[in-house]
Amino acid sequence: MKIVVLKFGGTSVGTIKKIKRVAKIIIDYKKKNYKVIVVSSAMSGVTNELIKKSFEISNGFSESEHDVLVSSGEQVACSLIAGRLIHDGYESRSWLSWQIPILTKGKYKNSRINQINKGNIIKYLKKGGIPVVTGFQGLNDENRITTIGRGGSDASAIMLAKFFKAERCIIYTDVEGVYTTDPNKLKNAKKIKTISYEEMLEMASLGAKVMQPVSIQDARLNRIDIEVRSSFSKKSGTLITKRSNIINNKIVTGISSTQNDSKVSLIGVRDKPGVAAAIFKPLSKNLINVDMVVQNISANGKETDLTFTIKTDDLNKTKKIIQQNKTINYRKLLFEKGVSKISVIGVGMITTPGVTFRMFQSLANEKINIKVISTSEIKISVLIDKKNTQKALIALHKEFKLDKKK
Ligand code: ADP
Ligand code: ASP
Numbered sequence: 001m002k003i004v005v006l007k008f009g010g011t012s013v014g015t016i017k018k019i020k021r022v023a024k025i026i027i028d029y030k031k032k033n034y035k036v037i038v039v040s041s042a043m044s045g046v047t048n049e050l051i052k053k054s055f056e057i058s059n060g061f062s063e064s065e066h067d068v069l070v071s072s073g074e075q076v077a078c079s080l081i082a083g084r085l086i087h088d089g090y091e092s093r094s095w096l097s098w099q100i101p102i103l104t105k106g107k108y109k110n111s112r113i114n115q116i117n118k119g120n121i122i123k124y125l126k127k128g129g130i131p132v133v134t135g136f137q138g139l140n141d142e143n144r145i146t147t148i149g150r151g152g153s154d155a156s157a158i159m160l161a162k163f164f165k166a167e168r169c170i171i172y173t174d175v176e177g178v179y180t181t182d183p184n185k186l187k188n189a190k191k192i193k194t195i196s197y198e199e200m201l202e203m204a205s206l207g208a209k210v211m212q213p214v215s216i217q218d219a220r221l222n223r224i225d226i227e228v229r230s231s232f233s234k235k236s237g238t239l240i241t242k243r244s245n246i247i248n249n250k251i252v253t254g255i256s257s258t259q260n261d262s263k264v265s266l267i268g269v270r271d272k273p274g275v276a277a278a279i280f281k282p283l284s285k286n287l288i289n290v291d292m293v294v295q296n297i298s299a300n301g302k303e304t305d306l307t308f309t310i311k312t313d314d315l316n317k318t319k320k321i322i323q324q325n326k327t328i329n330y331r332k333l334l335f336e337k338g339v340s341k342i343s344v345i346g347v348g349m350i351t352t353p354g355v356t357f358r359m360f361q362s363l364a365n366e367k368i369n370i371k372v373i374s375t376s377e378i379k380i381s382v383l384i385d386k387k388n389t390q391k392a393l394i395a396l397h398k399e400f401k402l403d404k405k406k
């Protein structure tokens with residue numbers, strides 16, 4: 001069976017008019033004799049609205065009810081798509097994740113898909129039907145609805161492609177593909193033709209919302225090629241694939257940036273074994289995601305300063321946890337809101353020296369101060385004032401010649 005998985009994001013199904021257009025795209029594949037499995041997210045803005053409602057009911061809203069509530073937007077979108085396909089003369093129906101079922105493991109809000117039962121869908125495809133499957137949702141072994149993390153419909157599509165051995169997995173969104181940096185932030189951003197899983201994973205984890213990071217891990221593990229393209233244009237998109245499929249002479253492939261980060265510094269903590277662990281243990285217990293961490297070299301061998309970054313949403317909770325932590329001593333506790341992490345990413349860095357210097361020099365030329373640095377084999381991240389984000393993006397995009405056509 002020649003199967004294609006087509007995933008539509010919230011931005012592609014945001015209005016009735018857009019859903020009608022999506023139906024046309026699906027029908028085009030059907031006409032090309034593909035067996036089409038459709039995956040949809042909720043209409044844009046719906047998931048956020050549902051989350052807001054959960055806070056209004058209770059600030060300790062039950063996690064299992066959270067997943068039932070916030071995954072309901074997908075049901076609406078899938079039913080509307082199926083309804084339009086039926087209107088256009090095609091056999092179609094919506095499939096909620098529990099009806100297939102799509103099975104997940106792990107905690108509410110952040111489960112992972114580990115099994116998809118194929119029988120029902122295969123029968124339906126053979127009959128000529130077009131199944132429209134809810135993204136983002138799953139079912140756990142207690143028979144309860146789960147969700148797989150924000151932006152999770154991307155992972156739903158990739159796991160469906162894996163289990164159904166699809167020939168193609170296409171992610172339809174509101175931009176033409178993966179760009180060198182967010183095209184909505186930088187006009188000069190260029191579409192990338194092909195990008196490796198590793199680079200895409202870094203870009204997504206470091207702020208490129210176009211793909212959910214977990215979905216890229218799933219694709220890499222299962223060697224699933226992903227095409228990212230626009231539901232509003234016929235232009236070719238971006239292929240996310242394994243490194244050996246790519247010929248690329250660029251050192252840096254893309255630049256990502258984050259918003260809403262905060263910096264926390266503990267000044268004058270004791271410089272002895274176990275101190276960092278004592279600071280981070282209660283944060284991790286409270287599910288606070290600590291990102292960049294630096295510890296200064298101690299000048300006198302007794303005291304040091306420790307700095308780390310978190311999401312600004314977690315700032316108040318973090319403050320409280322540190323202030324109530326009786327196992328640590330420090331002289332001063334400092335917080336800074338309004339910082340942003342800018343990262344340059346590219347496998348070309350492994351073999352090309354001097355990228356770090358070029359990055360720092362071009363920020364220095366713009367008089368942008370670097371607060372924290374962290375690196376991996378294929379990325380360099382720096383923390384800067386959020387107000388300088390745009391200036392930094394422009395400078396780095398130019399420095400690494402990403403403005404030039406690929
Ligand atoms: P969907 O509703 O299709 O899931 P998302 O809003 O999750 O869409 O992702 C698409 C958005 O990702 C784009 O509108 C764009 O602003 C943003 N984005 C961030 N970084 C990038 C990038 N490097 N390339 C393309 N889009 C990006
Ligand atoms: N609707 C969900 C969200 O907004 C899943 C998705 O968009 O992929 O996070």
Ligand code: MG
Nearest residue numbers: 009151209210
């Ligand atoms: Mg998305």
